Amino acid sequence: MKTEKCNTLAEARKKIDEVDEEIVKLIAKRNNYIKQIAHFKTSVTEVKAEERIEDVISRVRQQAIDLDLSPNLINDLYVRMIDAMVESEIEEFNNAKSF
Numbered sequence: 157m158k159t160e161k162c163n164t165l166a167e168a169r170k171k172i173d174e175v176d177e178e179i180v181k182l183i184a185k186r187n188n189y190i191k192q193i194a195h196f197k198t199s200v201t202e203v204k205a206e207e208r209i210e211d212v213i214s215r216v217r218q219q220a221i222d223l224d225l226s227p228n229l230i231n232d233l234y235v236r237m238i239d240a241m242v243e244s245e246i247e248e249f250n251n252a253k254s255f
């Protein structure tokens with residue numbers, strides 16, 4: 157992973173702002189796919205796919221370890237994010253079924 161060397165606090169903060177912008181864009185992109193997934197499911201119960209959640213979390217935990225990042229941090233972020241995305245998926249599912 158390429159990380160540039162910064163020479164000042166302002167420069168490092170600017171880089172962090174850029175990274176944050178990318179992170180939020182990627183989360184929005186993930187959420188758009190989640191909304192598509194809602195259309196492939198047949199019930200609200202099916203939306204919360206526990207086995208898949210475990211697979212996703214296990215994969216990102218391993219990726220964190222490979223990148224020398226705390227797996228628990230990534231775990232917690234993903235648990236919170238997937239919780240919110242399940243809500244978003246249920247909303248999309250219910251809207252699709254009401255047409």
Ligand SMILES: O=C(O)C(=O)C[C@]1(C(=O)O)C=C[C@@H](O)C=C1
Nearest residue numbers: 193203204205208209238241242
């Ligand atoms: O893979 C799915 O079936 C999804 O709906 C996506 C997703 C996720 O956020 O990755 C969300 C809800 C499911 O409980 C499992 C995983």
